[in-house]
Amino acid sequence: MDSLPRGPNYSELCKLWLERARTLPLSLVLNGSLKLEQSVQDLLAQYGPQLIALTLYVSCSGLESPQVIWEREPGSLYSLKTLSIEPTDEDAYYGDMREWLELLRDSPELSLCALRNVFYHQQGIGGGPLDSLTLTSLEILRLGGRHANRAMNLLHNRGSSSAVILRYLTLPALKALTVSELDIADEEFFSFLHRSSPTLELFEMTLPHHHPWRDPLVSRCLGLMPALTALHLFARPEDGATINPFLSFVEVLSTSPEVLPNLREIVFRTDGQITVHYRELLRMLKFRVRSCPTPLERFTLRFEDLFTWEYMLDMPTNEVKAALRQMVGDGLTICIGPDEKFLSL
Template sequence: MVNIPSVAELRERIDDLSSAIEAQKHILRGLVTQQSDARRQLNFLLDPMARIPFELQSDIFLQSLPEHPGCFVYAGDVTQPALDSPPINLMGVSRLWRDIALATPKLWAEVVLESLPRGSKYSDLCRIWLDRAKGLPLSLTLGGSLKLEKSVLDLVGQYRHQLENLSLILPLDDLLDVSYPIMQFNVDEVSPLSSLKTLTLEATCTEEMTNVTIMDRWLDILRAAPELQSCVLDQVWFEDENDLLEPLTLASLHELRLGQPYSWVMVGNSASSCAMLRYLTLPALKSLDLSIVDIENEDLFALFSRSSPPLESLALAIPEEWDDTVVISLLALLPTLSKLKLCVSPQDIAHYTPFLDILGTARDTLPNLRNIEFWTDYPLTIDYDKVLRMLDFRQKSCRTPLESFALVFAWQMRDFSSDLPNEQVRAGMRQLVKNGLSLRLGPLSGDSI
């Protein structure tokens, strides 16, 4: 007779089996954990990276970063971090590397946002990225069109007190409407960009522009960043019809570039207005590049007189109406200058032979000058004998010997050989090179001497 278990016995049996299964699962989980630990120990023995202290591995990650480590891309309807840029590619190597990347805030402190799409999902990804920086100073580059994505602008506003480096590379239309895209802050707010050290604003446009932006708004942006050290404006022009603008002193600014002086002379683009210099005092300025001088000589002279900057580097596209006396008077205000780049239109370069004479005599007002560059379209009426005398004097008789001299032309001309110095001058120049002078005479592309 078959003994049929009762319902209560079957339920008890099922409970016993369930308990046994759970016990075996617990044992299995323990075995899996032990296996994982054993593999980790094996990797530790086999992988030299695993034996490096956590802090040192983090530092190695930071040393391996490219110039711009953080970048988001937009493909179709999907916005995602670029998989080939750190720290994303570092996180994909192993769990250990992922943990190190997530625990290294500085890896996430710089991000490049290109081709901004619409949608809040994009700004959410950016916020996750920037939150991992844990309050560190941020470097942010925005490209594309900010008018397409207000949520990204709001994100910039949220993190603006952390911004240390900000670069905006925008279509012309975005820069024209300065009240909208750049930074949404109340001008009465105290130092809304208090951490900003470098600011770059570049219009992605090569066409000629005049009177397109409002001066007081741009001065407000600079006024909001009292610790600003470097400022670059390219293809930014000002409308200045207000004589009541409040002057501004930027006590920490040591680098200011308004366009590319050599590019303006050579190809006629990459320029910016310098009208705002009327309102600025720059007592710490060490480097100044001006592609267009659209103010009176007196305004530029007044800037240097009231600022008394320790200027070391000057790159200047010479206006056609200037002659050598204006240049000499200007440079007399800058005795600390060590690097000088003058970009001159070809029809005007002959005007500067008196300037070369001054450089080659004891009347020189630039005792610290070490590097001189002349850029022009193509060679015309260049007195190489005067060039050689100036170079020889500065290398042998000046307290600070000249280190380099360059005379650069934009185009390689078929008859360029006829514009070279004669053999006697070339022999003198070769001797100066043997004595340590770096010398370049010739076209921008092609052979030089």
């Protein structure tokens, strides 16, 4: 459905199709401005209780301030399972935090929520402090880029989404979390994890570019995710920097079998040139395979194809290569470099 005004015939056509659904569950995709035409608002209000999936492609073009999506009765989206909101324009959408929180509050059975390229006006249209919210059914939360290739969006869309909403959420059922712009303080992020105590299985994050995560921060973060099976980290090194932004994670994951004991997959990805530290990497892989309750099954390190002299000096020794090949022979899948043939393991 288009939310832009298109005359009475269009709304009558939408109404006809919705009536044909009778009482069946509905999945809707809504395109256009958040300043909804009244007839579309009326239809959404009428059929909101039947919605199980809703995708909103929104635009703030020509709007001076955020607009509410539509007037709803509290809890009116009690059947909604999947919600996706993303802008129709290339730029991020600046929405109203109060409106997004109320939309989530009206969807108590929500299991998947994707807020793509969304920033928030935190004061809200209604004024006053924002109330916190607990969603007991939400299992997947994606605060990332708009396209299917989330890895590339996490790398290249700096500021493509906002984690500010985590300040107000408690998500005890959360199993998968994607955060492409950790624009809240570390303590606020840890507070979210602590009060939610989720059994996270997948965690994807772009490492904050404003400061590196050192061992104490890494240990504290991973310590709040004991059920994790897949860890995907992305980094954007500063221009000219060749340090390994993942080194603190490598060191922490090499220390104790109690750190992420169920981890099966590790993915590190960067759009810059880094010093890999292959010996430390090998030590971590051996530890995760031989000393942890659940052996690591797959490791991926992707970086740009930058063949400079400094880059060539960071190639692994023959001894390290042989050890990596042995681990591959024992069943560990290893992908290192800009392509699958980089090390020919």
